[in-house]
Amino acid sequence: MRDNGAVTSATRQHETPAAALPPRLIATDLDGTLLRDDKSVSPRTVAALAAAEEAGIEVFFVTGRPARWMDVVSDHVHGHGLAICGNGAAVVDLHGGPGAHRFVMVRELARANALDAVRHLRDAAPGTVYAIEQTYGFHQEPEYPKLHMEIPDSLAPAERLLAEDAPHADEPVLKILAYHPDLEPDxxxxxxxxxxxxxxxxxxxxxxxxxEISGPGVSKASTLxxxxxxxxxxxxEVVAFxxxxxxxxxxxxAGQSYAMGNAHPDVIAAASGRTVANNEDGVAVVIEQLLAER
Known part of the structure; x- marks a missing residue:
């Protein structure tokens, strides 16, 4: 189904992890979190994910990655087979394997909003260049750097790529990527x-x-x-990483949340707990503790 409405996630004060309800769902980011820096899933993490599912705890991968980049974890989706991709812009059934995924939910970025965002950011930060992520296609401006290991489907100014009569206008826009060569990221x-x-x-x-620019109210939290x-x-009943x-x-x-040992300062401030870094299997460490307490 396609959801064009904004969903605002509530903010609240965290309980400490010890006071939270027993978990029913684990939500984990991939890059820098579940995956090691070499983009592998360690044997320890594979075992922890399987043990969580065996114990009746669902595991959701919640990532900024597009669906076509989910082959790194497609063997570990277990029963439900679902992943949240594009920072909440899509829920995808990965059961078909790489290249055969099915979109269960799409929360698109309206082209009018996308064009407004591009124009306002161009004015505020001259030199910004753009790429457009759609459900199946990837399009970019000619000046956009080679940041991704793929060949774009087309090259054109963002305003043309987002026009109502663009060649792929019938395909939902999931997010815009905006890159600046000189500005500090934060x-x-x-x-x-x-x-x-x-x-x-x-x-x-x-x-x-x-x-990464998505529709109003579209985030990992709201889609989760x-x-x-x-x-x-x-x-x-959710544990997030x-x-x-x-x-x-x-x-x-989430009721319980963990910042990785390698996390950004804003993430550390937002989480109710902390674990070791992704290269030290920080997600697996917490899952093992949670299962030992059940």
Whole structure:
């Protein structure tokens, strides 16, 4: 289904992890969190994920990655087969394997909002270049750097790529990628949020000045909340893991949340707990503790 409405996730004070309800769902980011720096899933983490599912705890991968980049974990989705991709812009069934995934929910960025965001950010940060992520396609401006290991489907100015009569206009836009060659990443994020306002949701997960722009109210947290509501799972029964600013809302929403040892300072401030770094299997460490306490 396609959801064009904004969903605002509630903010609240965290309970300490010890006071939280027993978990029914684990929500984990991938890059810098579940995955090691070489993009592998360690044997210890594979075993911990399987043990959680065996114990009746659902595991959701919640990532900024597009669906076509989910092959790194497609063997570990277990029963439900679902992942939240594009920072909440899509829920994807990965059961078909790489290249055969099915979109269960799409929360698109309206083209009018996208064009407004592009124009306002161009004015606020001259030199910004853009790429457009759609459900199946990837399009970019000619000046956009080679940041991704793929060949774009087309090259054109963002205004042309987002036009109502663009060649792929019938395909939903999931997010815009905005890159600046000179600005400091957090400063670029702050500037973009001020410039774009409520036209779109702006965040980042890259160590470079690369921003991710989604529909208003679309975030990892708000889409995870929708998935949990479908399952009758409350936020108090969710354990979440993350490392970058695009994880902050999800970590604030979850009943228990853990910043990785390698996390951004904003993530550490948002989480109710902390674990060791991704290269030390920080997610697995916590899952093992949770299962030992059951």
């Amino acid at each position: 400063a670029f994020l702050t500037l973009a949020r001020l410039a774009i306002g409520d036209r779109a949701n702006v965040t980042r997960s890259s160590p470079s000045a690369l921003l 909340a929708l998935c949990c509501a479908e399952r009758g799972i409350s936020h108090e 993350g490392d970058m600013p695009n994880d902050v809302e999800m970590l604030t929403w």
